[in-house]
Amino acid sequence: MKVKTFLVSLFLAFLFSGTVAEAATHCTTTSLKLQTTNSSSASPILEIPRGAHVESLAMEASGWSLVSYMNRPGYVHGRDLKKLSDLANFPASAESNPSLKVQVSQRVNLRKGSSVSAELILTIPQGEQAEWVSTEANGWYQVTYNGQTGFVSNRYAVILQPGSLPLTPDPLPVPDPVTIAVAPPAPTPKPAPAPTPTPAPAPKPTPAPTPPPAPEPEPPLPPIENPVPTPLSDAYQQLTLYYSTAKLTLHKGPDARYESLGTVPKGIHLRSEETSGTWHKVTYQGNTGWVKGSLLGSGTVWMVQGVIIANKGHGMSASFAPGENPIARASLNAFVAGAKQAGFKANVFSGFRTYAYQKGLYNRYVAKDGKAVADTYSARPGFSEHHTGLAFDIGIDGITVSKSLGTHPGGIWLAENAHQYGFVRSYPEGKESITGYSYEPWHFRYVGVDLATKVKSSGLTLDEYLGTVAPNYR
Structure with a gap:
């Protein structure tokens, strides 16, 4: 009965939340649970047969995907899924297709993982071929080129089926040959006096009709000179971080007339790799393309290893207001x-907060307890994790802002299992001198999942793990 209740509640949560990342239909490449x-040790809900269609709701860094099958949500590993559009051309592994090659259509980067x-x-030149090894769940190819094995994006490469010719640009049309008929030589006539011929008047050339003026052609799209994603530093840095203020279309080039590569949901954090006019080049779920700058918000944040840092030493600008992140939700x-x-x-009683909301909240606490005490349990505006759209306060059985939540069986369950869902407890007991805040078992x-599991195993706080500890305001 508990499993049935879990399935219904999980499905309804995804159905009505309205903030879940864009779903995509995939096909299972093997039978799986x-x-x-x-986790492979988790309780199975049902078995999905090979070739079944599932809706992918979210993909995690660990490789697991949250999917819906027969209206039942649950987890499967992404390695066992393929996009429907890819199945006709993507074999499963090199074991049954040892001679397959991949040809790159443009200059492309060979990377150590299937991510930008x-x-x-190294960089593989345009038109070169590599030995195909496998196809990843996200569509990237694992290949071997010049003795180096790595991954390339399927946006710039295709698998050559056995016996097929390498891809070449379409040749220019060759005009049909023109055959000039030559008359045979006439017999030599006997000499005879001939009258002087009167030359016939040359015919007047008929003027060709004047063609109507051609319509003005639409300006051509500029070529995309460098489709390879620009490397972004993961060093400890302060930068401008962008976010989608509405559902965006990701285009292949900086113009709405370019091919669509997919969509980006509202509330997604994006790093601008390049600009062209008002367009920004961004990467989302392995796809690099261009989005309209008018549909982006931005603010200044501190980041390390792709993670926003929010503590007393590292704040965010008041303009950073991404709202609730759909993947986190x-x-x-x-x-x-x-x-x-x-x-x-479990009940969620606090999520994303704007700068203005946090300012009012903090000022009320200062008026009540004084600044020194308020600083031990409330973040100043611009320094709260709630500004990121990634932090949530969770209660159990009606217990919310109370340290007793930490000893309640439900609170213990939250702490012990949070990493399996990608969450860390930000302000654990005994770490007050590290975090600068009192113990909060609800936050x-x-x-x-990948980073949360590493932090959990280390026994450290997130800031300790990333080396960004700052328990005091500057």
Whole structure:
């Protein structure tokens, strides 16, 4: 009964939240089990047969995907999924297709991982071929080129089927040959006096009709000179971070007439790699393209390893107001549903906060307890994790802002299982001198399953793990 309740609540959460990242239809490449959490040891919900269609709701850094199959949400590993449009051309592995090659259509980077953030190995010139190894769940190819094995984006490469010819540009049309008929020589006539011929008047040439003026052609689209994503530094830095203020279309070039590469949901954090006029080049879920700058908001933040830092030493500008992050919300819904399956009623009582809201909240606490005390339990405006859209306050069975939540069985469950859903507890007990805040067993921050698991295993706080500890305001 608990499993059934979990399934219903998880599905409804995704159905009605309205902020879940764009769904995409995938096909299973093998029979697999739909799991309750992103772990191979989790309880199976049902078995999905090979070739079944599933809706992918969110993909995590760990490789697991949150999907819906027969209206039942759960987790499967992304390696067992392929986009429907890819299946006709993407074989599963090189074991059954050892002679396949991949040809790059444009200059492309060979990386150590299937992501634009992975370390660069080398650049493969346009038109070159590489030995195909496998196709990743996100569509990237693992290939071997000049003795180096790495990954390339399928946006700039195609698999050559056995026996097919290499791809070449379409040749220019060749005109049909013109055959000139030559008359045979006439027999030599006998000499005879001939009258002087009167030359016939030359015919007047008929003037060709004047063609109508051609319509003005639409200005051609400029060529895309460098489709390779620009490397972004993951060093400890302060930068301008952008976010989508509405659903965006990702275009292949800096103009709405370019091919669409997909969409970006509202509330997604984006780093601008390049600009062209009012357009910004960004990367979302492995796809690099261009979006309209008029649909982006921005603000100044501190980042390290792609993570926004929000503590007393590292704040955000008042203009940074991305709203609730849809990927974090999807994972939060699964977290709450998991607590319900375990027998606890979890309730989210605080999420994204604007600068103005935090300012009013902090000022009320200062008026009540004084600045020194307020600073131990409330962030000053611009320094709250809630500004990121990635932090949430979660209560259990009606217990909210109370340290007793930490010893409640439901609160213990939250702390022990948060990493499985991509969350870390920001202000744990015994770390007050590190965080600068008192113990908050209700406050969780989304960082993705991979990083959350590493932080959990280390026994450190997020700031300790990233080396960004700052318990005092500057």
